[in-house]
Each structure stands twice: as C-alpha cells, then as structure tokens.
Amino acid sequence: MRTVRELFSLEGKTAVVTGGSRGLGLQMAEALGEQGARVLVAARKQAELDEACAHLAARGIEACSIAADLSDEAAIGGFAEEALRRLGQVDILVNNAGATWGAPAEEFPVEAWDKVMNLNVRSVFLLCQAFGRLSMIPRGRGRIVNIASIAGLGGNPPGTMQTIAYNSSKAAVINFTRTLAGEWGRYGITVNAIAPGFFPSKMTRGILAAVGADRLAQQAPLGRLGDDEDLKGAVVLFASDAGKHITGQVLAVDGGVSAV
Template structure:
C-alpha cells in the first residue's frame, strides 16, 4: 500500500517526547517529511536523527510556542529546508493543574500561552504559508489541533487546563469556518487519558489508581490508539472533514465512568 502522505511536509509542535514524538514517527512512516519542534532541542535532534537514519526526511528546531513572535520565523525556516508546509499538528501543551481557589495569574497565563495562544498563532502562520505556496489551492492544507476530553468534561483541579482545551476546540471551529473555502481543513483531536509526563505522577497516587478503576475498561490508552484518527485528519480523507472535534477516549467519559 502506498504511503498516504507521500510528498507532504508536516510540522509537529511539542515533539520532544510523548504524543508529539509518536505523531512525528507515524506521519514519517506514511511518507511525510517531518519537522519536530520543541523547547528541548537535544531531544528533537535525537528523534530527527533516528528518523533520518531510517530513511525519512526529518529536521529538528527549537521552538517555544509561548513565544508567539518566534513561530512564523520558525515555520519559514522549515519551509526553506523541507518545502511547503501542508500539515500542522498543534501538539505542544502544559498541564495547568491547580484548584481554582489557588490558581495564580502567572500559572493561568502560562497555561493559556502554551495551550491556546501558541496553537492559535501556529495555525495562523501555517495557514498563511499554505495559502502563499499553493498547498491550500490544491485542497491539501491540514491543521490538527490536539485538544483533550478535558474540553468537554469538568475535571476538578484542572480548571485552567479544561478552559484552555475548550478554547482550542472553539478556535478550531471558527478557523475551519473562516478557511472553509480556502482549501484548509482544521480539526481537533481529543484524546482520553494516556500515560504522559504530565499525568504520570498522578496515576501513581491512590487518587489516580481510584480514577483508573472507574474507567469502563480500567486502563489507560496507548499512543497508537490515536493513529487512525490522526492519519484521517492529516491526510486525504479530511478533504470533506473540517471544524470537528474527534474524541478518542476508550470510553473513559461514558456516563458512570471516570
């Protein structure tokens, strides 16, 4: 079977580990040239080197999406190295944990700077390049914003995080509407609980173990559980899909669940 993303160029933010690293590898395996962007340059350099050693086109660059002014120049650098950007996976994010009564302005602002403002201006920068390069005219522009089940579920102790992910979903819908006739599909992927650096400590506690037992299948998801939805939204299948949130959660948010 032919690789469905052959000839495409994908940018993955927050690609230094976890879901971002996994997404980059999945897209590369389907033929895309991948740019791995993250704050930890040494991490993305190692992953890009691994992919290059397997015969894939890959590059690494340092990018902190909280620094909105740095996003567009970074994307210009990617285009110069790999060619016209056609796929953006807006994956960079932080946990934003804290009870509402204890939340500081600084912590709230940090959460929104990374989880909302960063993806917003990354999507803007990618869309401008897609329009300028002709990618959009060919109907090949794909923006996938990584949201969360937290966008639709109230999670005590995560008020800022939930609010930020709900913002990502509405941002997705409005951008999709604005660019509906411009050849750019904008969708959001809402994963359930997967073991990550953000939540690993929590699931080692009694509270985390109790939450896990309340999930209908009493397990955490695997990164690979998102592969089919990711490839659908990043590839040709999304030509008729835009403005949608796809919740992939292993049934975790079913009534009576966690």
Template sequence: MFQLEGKVAMITGGSKGIGLGMAHCLGRMGAKLAISSRGLDDLEHAKKELSNEGYDVMATSVDVTNKESVNAWVDEVIGHFGEVHILVNNAGTNIRKPLIEVEEEDWDRVLDTNLKGVFLVGQAVAKQLINQGKGGRIINISSIFGGVGSSFQTSYASSKGGINQLTKVWAHELADKNINVNALAPGYIKTPMTAGWLDDKERYNQIINQTMVKRVGELQDLEGPLLLLASDASNYMTGQTIYVDGGWTAQ
C-alpha cells in the first residue's frame, strides 16, 4: 500500500533539510525524484547523495516565485520522466523579527516564497495531473505556526496559515479529478541546518516544553506521515492538515 514504484515525485526545496530528507524517504519506497531549489551547489551535492543511494533523480535550479521558471521545470520533468504523480510543495524561508521591526521587504520575501511559490508550483503541477487524467497527490508543507501563534513569526505564520487554506480549497476543486491535496505541518525538526540553532540550551528547553513528548522532531518522524499522504494508503483523505509536532498543537 505504501510502495511508490513507478511514481515520479517532484520536491521543491529538495536539496537540503526537510526536503532532502523527504526525497530520501520517497526514493527508498521506489519513487523517481525531481528535486529543485535555487542553489546550484546544494543541488549538485543533493543529487550526488541521492544517486549514490541508487535513486533515479534529476535536479533543477528553480525560482518558485517565478511562473516561467516553475513551468519550465514541470516541462523538464515531463520531458525526462514522462509523467508526474506526487508533488511535495516544500520550498520555504523565514525571517524572525518582532512585528514593529518587520520590513516590507521581509514580508514580501517570506510570502512570495512560502505562499506564492506554493501556489505557482501547485497550479502548474495540478494542470499536468489533470492533463494526464490519472489522479495524483499534492502535499503542501505547512507548519505548526499555520495553526498556533508565536512571537516573531508575523510573515511566516501568515504564509503557513495561507497554505492550510489553499490545501482545503484545492482539495475541493481537484477531488473529482482524483487528485488528493493534503498538508503536512511539522513542529521543530532537527536537521543539519537547525542543529546549531537548537544547540542553544535555553531555546531548546523552551521548544521541548511546548511538546507532550519533550523532544524536538527528527527527519524520520516525518517519514510515516509523508508516505501516508504520498501513497494509496490515503485514498480517502483530502483537504487535511496533519500536524507532526510531538503534541504541541493538541494542548
């Protein structure tokens, strides 16, 4: 039920962190991988890492805030693999500042990447899935801050709340095309990029005390929920946001 043999998965922000971890997970279950990000060096490193594991992978530099760049990527993936079946809409950024210090440029950068980027990539892939006529999966990567408030998250929380709503709207529109749209909302996840930040003992303790399980998440904690949403195991699920947060949002 969870096998992805013969499936093609597109992953934005797939060159490092959560996106790269998700690429590894989908590759292990048999999916062919099309990863994207802006940074060429990170992409080449990620492609080599994934290829060394035996996965069929292509890597493309894409600006998710630019419609032409996004459409060109979809065309490239179809030209290489022939079809697409799964989208992991993961690319994102954050600028943490108090409300009164948030600049207009900060707001635009975060909302353009996190929300406009999700919209542009989701729209382009949805068009392709509809044209293929075989259904598919769109998985938008949200956050606990799409559902709860926290200081210094004005732009980020707004973008992730928007993703949760996009997920519901798209689920309504695409259900009759057999395209399931769901969101995955992680809490704090330890990755090579966040490890140094989480080494601050005071900050780490503040975070884990917000959870029921008293720890931050690991990349492998996202694998089960990801495979659920990417596979036939979630055939009767759409329009949902699944929180993977150690119980943070349930308190």
C-alpha cells in the first residue's frame, strides 16, 4: 500500500497546461512540476511563455512551451502532435486557457460570443479529443482537469458582471466534464473540473476595479480572494493517484462563495 506522499507524487508523469504562461495556469503548472511532473505550458505569446519557463526552471522544474492559438481548430492537431513529440506521452491535461467579454446581453456582439465559446468550450473538447485519441486512450490511463468557474454555477448579481458568454461557457465546461467522465471511465481516464472564485489576474482586473476587490472579498465566508497557492492542492489531487477514484466532479475553490 502506498503512502499519502507516494499517492500525491507525479514523478515520471508529464503534463500539458494551457493558458500556462501566467496567473492560475502558471500556478498549476508550478504545482504539478513541484510534485515531479515534466510540464509543457501553452499560450499565444512566446515571450510570456519564455518567462514562465524561466520561472519554473528557477524552481527546479523541467518545463518547455509551445506558442499556439488554441481557439483556432486548425492549430490544435499540430499542437497535440508537437506536445507528444516533446513529452513522449501526455499523462495530465489541464485545460485552463480562457477568455471573457463584458457587455449587456441585449448588446452582446456575436463575434465576442464566438470568441469566448471557441476558446472556453470548443478548444476544451478538441484538446481532450486529440490527447485522448493520441495518448490517453491507447495507454488506458489519463487525468484531465478542466478549469471552469463559479460563474458556471449561476448567474451574476445585479450591478456586478455582464458576462453572459463567459458564464454560459463555464456552465458548458462543467457538464462537458461530467459527460466525458461517464464515457471515458472505461479507458482509465478521470475527468474533473475546478471552479475558481475570484483570484487577482489579468482576466479579472477589470471586474476587480469596477466592483471592488474588498467588496468581492467580503462576499466570501473566508473574507478574501484567492491567492497564488490556492489552486495547487486541488490540481495535484485531480492529477495524481490520490484522486484516482474521483471523476466527473466539480470542486469550487472560492472561499465559500458558492456555499452561501
């Protein structure tokens, strides 16, 4: 019987983290690497990826990167093949890349709707399909962690956000996670989702300024926003053998916001 330390170890594993050049993605890439995984981070801008890899290397983590626009269906096949060429296999896929857009529903641009849906939902499906076919299903094992949001668990209070596409996309990710877990359990693949609350990031900068970070923190039972450690434990649980009997689940990491 393995110890708890051994169950949480990712030694010998490989991980792909999309949107991994900064913020929550980089935090999760760091966590996986700290547990022993070799990590490949993906994002659109190579300069930011270079900074991320330097950040990870400074912490003793073996990391590489691929610059790709994962909202573009045509780019995903080539991205998956190159990731497998570099890593040999993909044990862990963290679908973190995402976009948002703020506008009243009655004025919401259809091109903005498509931008959000293409990256937040379509790319998640295509990446799961690609790495499932090419690496996980043939080997009979894999860990998929989709990054949803508490915005996918409900609507927005009046006077706060106007993000109908983002909320809809994250709700889709949640049910996608449950459905894929049901289909791929027979292949030894677990599929789970993390639903973060408010964390300071480039994506949330606007809403934190508009609504107020203090006001949003006060809405959480724990009385604070997420920080640069708060997703580490969750992603390692879902990525490691400590979570091998957990699939189709959504874990809110939100300071208790979704509980009240």
